[in-house]
Amino acid sequence: MAIRTNALPTIGREVLDLDVAAIDEATARDLMGLWREAGVLLFRGVGTSPETLLKLSRCFGELEPHPIESIRMQEYPELICLTNKGGLRGPVYAFDGVPTYGRIPWHTDLAFSEMPNAGALLNMVEKASVGGQTAWLDTERAYEALDSGLKQRIEGLEVRFEFCTDLSKMKYHNPGGVRVGASATGFPDYPPLARPLVWKHPATGRSILNLGPLNLQKIVGMEEAESDALIRTLIDAVIQPQFIYEHAWQQGDIILWDNYRMMHSAMGHPVDVIRVVHRTTLRGVAKVGRTLPSEMAADMAQPFAAASM
Numbered sequence: 001m002a003i004r005t006n007a008l009p010t011i012g013r014e015v016l017d018l019d020v021a022a023i024d025e026a027t028a029r030d031l032m033g034l035w036r037e038a039g040v041l042l043f044r045g046v047g048t049s050p051e052t053l054l055k056l057s058r059c060f061g062e063l064e065p066h067p068i069e070s071i072r073m074q075e076y077p078e079l080i081c082l083t084n085k086g087g088l089r090g091p092v093y094a095f096d097g098v099p100t101y102g103r104i105p106w107h108t109d110l111a112f113s114e115m116p117n118a119g120a121l122l123n124m125v126e127k128a129s130v131g132g133q134t135a136w137l138d139t140e141r142a143y144e145a146l147d148s149g150l151k152q153r154i155e156g157l158e159v160r161f162e163f164c165t166d167l168s169k170m171k172y173h174n175p176g177g178v179r180v181g182a183s184a185t186g187f188p189d190y191p192p193l194a195r196p197l198v199w200k201h202p203a204t205g206r207s208i209l210n211l212g213p214l215n216l217q218k219i220v221g222m223e224e225a226e227s228d229a230l231i232r233t234l235i236d237a238v239i240q241p242q243f244i245y246e247h248a249w250q251q252g253d254i255i256l257w258d259n260y261r262m263m264h265s266a267m268g269h270p271v272d273v274i275r276v277v278h279r280t281t282l283r284g285v286a287k288v289g290r291t292l293p294s295e296m297a298a299d300m301a302q303p304f305a306a307a308s309m
Ligand SMILES: [Fe+2]
Pocket: 104, 107, 108, 109, 264
């Protein structure tokens, strides 16, 4: 099957008129190649059937059940349903006075895990009538655009990442917002993790960044003020519109992203607006960090060479 695509306005590509039921092995290989090059693929109007999402997802690798069992769909354990239908399952923050559900600032998934997922696919089943956009940021493009002095300065450094469900605890690029609902509870206690700030993508070998502000705490082994200044410089250089694609969803859209290379961000929507999304998760193929035993141990630890990842 010949695949036609269009570049999205900034990063990523749209795959046009794909007949998922007709995908054969050769088409799946082509789609995989496209994903490696683009980092984000948009498929519009694919529908909302779990079988279609599962068939398309399997073109890009092995699927894994999500670690949070309560959000898995009973009939399809490799699918999770993200929704506020039937009750809220996460915290609510007010932005400009509007109680908002599902706002998740820039991050990569499972950034607090040594083996994060390689990618994921979202399928819009019921779009929010207000808000609900999702955005992706290409750290490969952003890294390429850094000046050579900054590239040299960050080579070999590690960053400390921590699990975070409380936006008020974000140290960098905090979106603001006032908590108006209960805390998110029921999560395991994840220990802090050291990740290489710059590392090589396990499939493409190209340089990418671990810089998701939701989980980012500091540069390992660096004095606080210097670490803070360097992280702020990097975030200012990386979180730029030319590296970002923001998607306004339509029902039946699917978006696939590379979770090593892309940060993503969910804008959230008013609590009284319903949104239903199905998602699959592509199993991780590379260890991305190392668990840190404690704050003191993290400060004393020597950064390891990112090239050894
Ligand atoms: Fe996410």
